[in-house]
Amino acid sequence: MTKISNVYAREVLDSRGKPTVEVEITCDDGGIGRAIVPSGASTGQAEALELRDASAERYDGQGVLQAVANVNDVIAPTLLSQDAADQSAIDSILLQCDDSPQKSQLGGNALLGVSLATAHAAAASKRVPLHQHVNDLFSATPHLPTSSTPRPALPLPMTNMISGGLHAGGNLDFQDVLIMSVGASDYRTGLEWIVRVYRRLGELLCDAGFEGRLVGDEGGYGPALGSNRQAVEFVVRATEAAKLRPGEDVTIALDVAATHFVQEDGSYRLVTEQDTTLTSSQMTDRLEEWVTDFPITSIEDGLAEEDWEGWREMTKRLGDKTALVGDDLFTTNESRIRRGIELGVGNAVLIKVNQIGTLTETFCAISAARQAGYGIVVSARSGETEDTTIADLAVGVAADHIKIGSIVRSERLAKYNQLLRIAESLR
Numbered sequence: 001m002t003k004i005s006n007v008y009a010r011e012v013l014d015s016r017g018k019p020t021v022e023v024e025i026t027c028d029d030g031g032i033g034r035a036i037v038p039s040g041a042s043t044g045q046a047e048a049l050e051l052r053d054a055s056a057e058r059y060d061g062q063g064v065l066q067a068v069a070n071v072n073d074v075i076a077p078t079l080l081s082q083d084a085a086d087q088s089a090i091d092s093i094l095l096q097c098d099d100s101p102q103k104s105q106l107g108g109n110a111l112l113g114v115s116l117a118t119a120h121a122a123a124a125s126k127r128v129p130l131h132q133h134v135n136d137l138f139s140a141t142p143h144l145p146t147s148s149t150p151r152p153a154l155p156l157p158m159t160n161m162i163s164g165g166l167h168a169g170g171n172l173d174f175q176d177v178l179i180m181s182v183g184a185s186d187y188r189t190g191l192e193w194i195v196r197v198y199r200r201l202g203e204l205l206c207d208a209g210f211e212g213r214l215v216g217d218e219g220g221y222g223p224a225l226g227s228n229r230q231a232v233e234f235v236v237r238a239t240e241a242a243k244l245r246p247g248e249d250v251t252i253a254l255d256v257a258a259t260h261f262v263q264e265d266g267s268y269r270l271v272t273e274q275d276t277t278l279t280s281s282q283m284t285d286r287l288e289e290w291v292t293d294f295p296i297t298s299i300e301d302g303l304a305e306e307d308w309e310g311w312r313e314m315t316k317r318l319g320d321k322t323a324l325v326g327d328d329l330f331t332t333n334e335s336r337i338r339r340g341i342e343l344g345v346g347n348a349v350l351i352k353v354n355q356i357g358t359l360t361e362t363f364c365a366i367s368a369a370r371q372a373g374y375g376i377v378v379s380a381r382s383g384e385t386e387d388t389t390i391a392d393l394a395v396g397v398a399a400d401h402i403k404i405g406s407i408v409r410s411e412r413l414a415k416y417n418q419l420l421r422i423a424e425s426l427r
């Protein structure tokens with residue numbers, strides 16, 4: 001038993017200069033764990049609440065001193081002398097401390113910081129890498145059939161090249177055009193390919209008179225292009241300029257983030273496509289054209305978070321041609337994922353720890369998805385920090401993909417580099 005002897009939270013800043021919660025947990029055997037909570041901009045309605053102070057005098061109302069106080073004054077006393085290695089017991093205590101549906105009493109940010117720091121502390125006490133500890137914990141997740149207990153494995157990155165939507169000032173309707181180095185023999189090689197395509201893309205954008213130097217929140221370029229289609233065309237051309245074969249060496253993924261341009265009547269307004277308004281079915285037609293015209297192998301949030309019927313039709317029509325990843329749709333929430341599985345909606349799940357708020361609930365979401373044969377994409381948020389927990393999480397649960405953002409900005413590289421270290425240890 002690894003007894004928790006101290007729990008301490010503080011306010012730190014994320015990659016957008018916005019306050020966030022950092023938690024440190026110390027065990028009586030000297031093991032120390034620390035985690036920093038990320039923060040989204042294009043959030044789903046069903047996500048755990050990010051508690052912010054709302055006092056305009058500090059950080060324009062974005063401070064997290066209340067969430068920090070909730071950790072130090074409310075949560076910490078309940079965890080002293082508890083076993084840090086028993087993650088599910090710790091997370092149950094957290095859920096007793098705040099049993100509201102979206103963790104709105106103490107804040108999902110308060111709970112998640114504690115939950116993740118606990119895993120770090122337990123791994124330090126056991127003297128094993130975090131990904132190994134995560135794998136041990138995940139293997140013990142209830143309902144996970146022994147046959148699908150994964151060994152730690154490196155995920156294939158899905159890397160942002162061009163940013164739009166809420167991450168780059170609304171320059172494009174679609175949020176991300178990403179690439180995957182599907183033909184690379186290993187992680188290190190794939191990383192070099194990604195950087196090469198990124199550099200060629202910057203040059204091509206500049207040559208064509210677009211901004212190919214300034215980057216969006218996740219490090220992707222944020223040019224004011226004429227259409228979403230043009231963004232994909234640039235990425236295909238950059239792949240060729242990098243002497244790589246589109247569709248064989250490198251494929252394209254989209255995060256459409258359609259929740260953020262759906263209108264009240266359920267139609268989809270594409271401002272950068274000659275301000276066209278499409279029904280849900282027409283949106284699927286449009287995506288189908290794209291899948292036919294480009295080497296697209298993954299589409300995230302192609303439709304909005306409550307358009308379950310549209311998602312069902314989209315899955316019937318496109319599900320055997322491409323991965324259909326639910327982000328705002330599933331919000332890493334086991335019950336939403338189970339509903340999706342029942343309805344035949346999507347075939348892959350985006351996993352963001354702060355959408356749900358504890359590590360154990362994250363494992364339950366992953367295990368439900370895995371059992372149904374859904375793909376797993378572990379994802380960062382647009383607001384990130386030097387925290388690298390998700391790299392170890394993705395390896396520990398043997399996720400298919402990891403989506404960290406682009407290949408510049410150190411809050412992104414912290415994770416890519418952690419995966420390089422892990423790659424050496426898995427050899």
Ligand code: PGA
Pocket residue numbers: 039040041042043175255257327379380381382383
């Ligand atoms: P977010 O963006 O962190 O702003 O939600 C990431 C995504 O939509 O996948």
Ligand code: ZN
Pocket residue numbers: 255257300301327328
């Ligand atoms: Zn998304």
